[in-house]
Amino acid sequence: VYFLTPFPEMVKTVVSESILGRAEKKELVQFHTKNLFDFTDPPHHRIDDYPFGGGAGMILKPEPVFRAFDAVMGELPENSDTRVVFPTPDGKVFDHDAAINLSKCQNLIFINGHYKGVDQRIRDELVTDEISIGDYVMTGGELPSLVILDAVVRLIPGVLNSYESAETDSFAGALLDCPHYTRPETYRKLDSPSVLLSGNHKEIANWKKKKSEEKTQIRRPDLWEKYNKL
Known part of the structure; x- marks a missing residue:
């Protein structure tokens, strides 16, 4: 994973901690940054x-981004599976x-914009995925990335x-996740639900499904509508 950014320390601080940091130590993923100021x-x-x-x-000017991108591509195997993500509202x-x-x-490259926007030629020529994390604007692309x-x-x-923890999260299926204790x-x-302590796996599964359905119906009627059409 590569980050093209004028603020590499923002990225390094986060990816070195918790699950992301452990994933890199396990050699399941590698994180790299390219400082755009090095290509000016x-x-x-x-x-x-x-x-x-x-x-x-x-x-954001095109030259630093194109040069940083070329540097990354020079480090990757030829014809490797690479996606270029640009976070944008x-x-x-x-x-x-x-x-x-x-x-x-196989490879992800995040182009992190700043200021009013980026030169459109960056988006037209380099980016494969333009992704929004919500209907709001942030000061830079690092946090969305x-x-x-x-x-x-x-x-x-x-x-x-x-x-299995990831497979049972909200949005992994058709419903939001159930409450946990x-x-x-x-x-x-404040008591935990007795059914969760019963050891009856069928009743526990039914309770979890019911709670997921209730939460989805109240909080995400759009998902509830899709669920009822399945």
């Missing part, structure tokens, strides 16, 4: 410029199916201690 022209080393035609904001909304699809890819990355990497077999059985006079 002297003497000013600018990565942004004013938009043609006027307008507010600055635009006007992209296709990210979901679990998209995460599954990307998790099967990391959101996408986390959802993708956890689906790689061996990353989670129990792959753990020890202690009672905390501050």
